Amino acid sequence: MPRLFVAIDIPEEIKQDLARLTGELPGAAWVPAGQIHLTLRFIGEVGPQPFAAVKAALSGLRFTGFPLAIRGTGHFPPGRHPRVLWAGVEPSDGLDRLYGELGLSLLAAGIPPEERPFSPHITLARLKESAPARVSSFEGRHGGLAYPPLPVREVVLYSSTLKSEGAVHSKELTVRCQE
DSSP, rough: OOOOEEEEEHHHHHHHHTTTTTTTHHHHHHHHOOGOEEEEEEEEEHHHHHHHEEEEEHOOOOOOOEEOOOEEEEESSSSSSSEEEEEEEEHEEEEEEEEHHHHHHHHTTTTOOSSSSSEEEEEEEEEEEEHHHHHHHHHHHHHTTTOOEEEEEEEEEEEEETTTTEEEEEEEEEEEEEE
């Protein structure tokens, strides 16, 4: 069964730039450049019928384009044992509205609401046994990370298949904004 998620794609030049941060942190499993994105909603494994319902519901998603600014770095969870290293996303009314509309569309497809609060970020690496001091040092060096705001004009429904060499993401549906 495919695992589904909805994401905003990041321009290729920014993906490549973020991917160049690799190697600076022992114990980090870096996200390959081709898989860097901003996840709006992880749906999980679904069978054929829910998959079709999600695609149909997302086909009707309506949103207005907006600018998105990538700024700074950080990690989850806060505290002593970091597990995910991320690039931050500045708060945005447009992103909040899109997230809300997406949640309503998925609810109509039978997908329950997300229980955790929305914390937009771009995963750079998954950490295993990375020393908190090294993570803090990385964040200190890259805290000024910033890109000009990028226009968000579409969202993508992806399927993800886990393979021994890593996850393979496939675009299933692209939904464009209304201008």
